[in-house]
Amino acid sequence: MKSIKFKSRYEHWQVLGKKPAKPVKKIKSREIVDILLGNRGLKTAKQKKEFLHPVKPLDITLRDLGIDTREIEKAIRLIKKAADEGWGVIVYGDYDADGICATAILWEALYDAGVKALPYIPGRFDEGYGLNPVSIAKLSESNAELKIIISVDNGIVAHKAVEKACDLGLKVIISDHHQKEKKLPRADAIVHTDKVSGAVISWIIAREFRKNIGLKSTRLGKGLELAAIGTIADQMPLLGPNRSIAKYGLGDLAKTKRPGLLALFKEAGIEIGGKEKAKPIGSFDVNYIIAPRLNAMGRLEHAVDSLRLLCTGSTAKAGELAQLLSMTNKKRQKIVDEILVHASEMAKRESAESILFLVHETYHEGVIGLAASKLVEEFGRPAIVVAKGETVSKASARSIPGFDIIRAIRAHDELLLGGGGHPMAAGFSIENAKLALFSEKISEQAKPLLTKNLLAKKLKVDMEVSFENLTRKFFKKLKVFEPTGVGNPVPTFTCSGVELIEMRTIGRDASHLIFKVAKEDMVFDAVAFSFADLYLPLMKSTRVDIVFTLDLNVWNGRENLQLKIRDIKPAGS
Ligand SMILES: [Mn+2]
Numbered sequence: 001m002k003s004i005k006f007k008s009r010y011e012h013w014q015v016l017g018k019k020p021a022k023p024v025k026k027i028k029s030r031e032i033v034d035i036l037l038g039n040r041g042l043k044t045a046k047q048k049k050e051f052l053h054p055v056k057p058l059d060i061t062l063r064d065l066g067i068d069t070r071e072i073e074k075a076i077r078l079i080k081k082a083a084d085e086g087w088g089v090i091v092y093g094d095y096d097a098d099g100i101c102a103t104a105i106l107w108e109a110l111y112d113a114g115v116k117a118l119p120y121i122p123g124r125f126d127e128g129y130g131l132n133p134v135s136i137a138k139l140s141e142s143n144a145e146l147k148i149i150i151s152v153d154n155g156i157v158a159h160k161a162v163e164k165a166c167d168l169g170l171k172v173i174i175s176d177h178h179q180k181e182k183k184l185p186r187a188d189a190i191v192h193t194d195k196v197s198g199a200v201i202s203w204i205i206a207r208e209f210r211k212n213i214g215l216k217s218t219r220l221g222k223g224l225e226l227a228a229i230g231t232i233a234d235q236m237p238l239l240g241p242n243r244s245i246a247k248y249g250l251g252d253l254a255k256t257k258r259p260g261l262l263a264l265f266k267e268a269g270i271e272i273g274g275k276e277k278a279k280p281i282g283s284f285d286v287n288y289i290i291a292p293r294l295n296a297m298g299r300l301e302h303a304v305d306s307l308r309l310l311c312t313g314s315t316a317k318a319g320e321l322a323q324l325l326s327m328t329n330k331k332r333q334k335i336v337d338e339i340l341v342h343a344s345e346m347a348k349r350e351s352a353e354s355i356l357f358l359v360h361e362t363y364h365e366g367v368i369g370l371a372a373s374k375l376v377e378e379f380g381r382p383a384i385v386v387a388k389g390e391t392v393s394k395a396s397a398r399s400i401p402g403f404d405i406i407r408a409i410r411a412h413d414e415l416l417l418g419g420g421g422h423p424m425a426a427g428f429s430i431e432n433a434k435l436a437l438f439s440e441k442i443s444e445q446a447k448p449l450l451t452k453n454l455l456a457k458k459l460k461v462d463m464e465v466s467f468e469n470l471t472r473k474f475f476k477k478l479k480v481f482e483p484t485g486v487g488n489p490v491p492t493f494t495c496s497g498v499e500l501i502e503m504r505t506i507g508r509d510a511s512h513l514i515f516k517v518a519k520e521d522m523v524f525d526a527v528a529f530s531f532a533d534l535y536l537p538l539m540k541s542t543r544v545d546i547v548f549t550l551d552l553n554v555w556n557g558r559e560n561l562q563l564k565i566r567d568i569k570p571a572g573s
Contacts, residue, residue: 153198199230237487
């Protein structure tokens with residue numbers, strides 16, 4: 001038999017589950033589920049039970065989250081005092097989806113309880129991320145009643161801003177999930193943990209506050225759907241408390257009565273509301289439909305309109321805002337696409353050997369992070385995209401697993417004006433005069449670290465299964481893994497030596513393939529998105545190995561199990 005050579009999408013398939021001792025055919029669904037749990041780091045009976053039956057968000061304890069009880073008590077005492085004395089309070093948030101949700105959650109809790117609270121979201125271009133002295137001074141000047149500033153999703157390193165607030169006679173409560181430093185700001189209370197998103201910390205404070213003022217348990221959980229959006233948008237691993245929040249919060253999101261979200265769903269074509277065909281909302285909808293629209297305002301205009309969308313009670317206003325968000329998101333897409341065309345041309349010319357480092361004065365500061373992510377996807381290596389300003393430039397960096405980008409950047413701290421981030425994503429500002437030297441230094445430093453192995457595209461696969469395993473019942477069993485996402489990927493399987501038959505292209509530009517996969521008298525429908533370039537070699541191949549996830553295809557009222565192909569390679573290669 002002739003075997004046709006072609007290139008798989010991923011250079012390496014990393015099969016996580018140990019190959020079972022008995023032939024794959026004999027494995028029971030229950031055993032497969034157990035292997036999948038192990039692949040997600042859940043080994044003990046207790047861990048598995050907690051995963052399969054996530055605790056209700058109202059029962060998540062401060063201890064589970066590593067939040068200091070005394071700090072949250074101090075915060076609540078201050079907020080209650082504000083309610084009693086009629087003090088003005090500002091909830092100071094951030095312009096990304098997590099920060100916007102965090103702001104909405106806590107502001108609503110205070111407002112509902114009669115606190116004179118106002119939400120505040122800084123502008124990305126004129127104020128920048130986090131509490132800052134100038135904005136605090138302005139807020140204090142324009143609001144004579146202001147007594148307390150509560151930061152959400154920011155503030156843990158805002159030393160100067162907190163000093164300024166103290167000087168002005170304001171009290172400060174910080175709530176944040178970003179990396180803290182050895183020295184903490186001198187705030188009146190600091191509610192911090194890095195285990196959950198900013199929106200979840202906000203929700204926990206709101207929950208405890210409502211409990212404290214004696215609200216009924218049915219009213220403690222308001223805003224949970226926003227906490228779930230923040231969790232998923234901020235790429236928190238969906239295990240432990242984050243899994244609880246995501247699971248129940250997504251359930252609430254599908255039942256939301258917020259006019260703004262309902263209008264946004266309508267605008268974006270998400271169907272909810274108990275319709276027969278309506279799919280439950282999943283991480284995918286948050287990551288690719290909801291969060292990008294909330295984020296777009298802060299990237300191009302001002303995020304306060306996204307906050308308004310979440311909080312408005314008016315259906316008319318909600319419709320207008322949903323349209324504005326969608327329109328701005330389209331603009332944002334166009335701007336990113338333009339950068340990408342330009343940047344990937346430049347990157348190809350550079351014949352990259354190290355980090356991609358792309359600088360241009362036309363690159364829009366609000367979207368360089370997104371552009372860097374897409375370049376990492378395309379080129380499989382770390383990327384830094386720089387929006388060149390008049391004298392100072394802003395840069396955004398994204399990395400690949402195994403290369404610590406913030407460490408690489410910090411190694412040349414002396415060339416930078418400021419910056420911060422995580423191993424996979426970071427940002428910094430730099431004088432134009434120092435750009436060339438910085439680029440040279442970081443490229444030199446990264447080159448030996450970016451080994452062939454590190455750069456090889458890897459596809460994580462849960463385990464090998466046989467077609468006998470793939471039943472409707474098994475598919476239903478896999479539902480226990482939802483919601484899937486970061487830290488808890490969709491169960492992914494491999495099957496070897498299958499035949500592909502009845503292949504044809506589909507889609508507007510014929511870029512996808514559908515076919516049937518057959519092995520030993522069993523046949524399944526399959527779809528392979530963006531695989532049309534392999535049409536000819538696949539047509540000629542007799543046997544291939546595949547990696548896939550399972551899906552239920554509903555057509556003409558009939559439900560059919562379908563394999564969603566992730567990768568294909570010549571059998572046994
Ligand atoms: Mn956040």
